[in-house]
Amino acid sequence: MSVWIISRENQITDSWSGGTTTQLAIYPENSSYQQRNFLYRISTATVDIE
Numbered sequence: 903m904s905v906w907i908i909s910r911e912n913q914i915t916d917s918w919s920g921g922t923t924t925q926l927a928i929y930p931e932n933s934s935y936q937q938r939n940f941l942y943r944i945s946t947a948t949v950d951i952e
Contacts, residue, residue, distance in 0.1 A: 921948040 914925045916935070925935060926944045933940035 918947070921950040923947040 908926065915922055916925075917923075924946045926946065928935065928940050928943045930941065935943060
């Protein structure tokens with residue numbers, strides 16, 4: 903098993919309809935959230951709407 907650290911400046915933050923989301927991990931490593939071709943994804947999100 904491999905472990906890697908993604909520094910804050912290398913994390914990807916995108917907008918979504920209610921705020922922002924920051925990707926912490928995605929697998930496989932070269933997959934894309936936009937293309938929905940990943941097996942799993944770990945992220946945080948902000949919600950800016952009521």
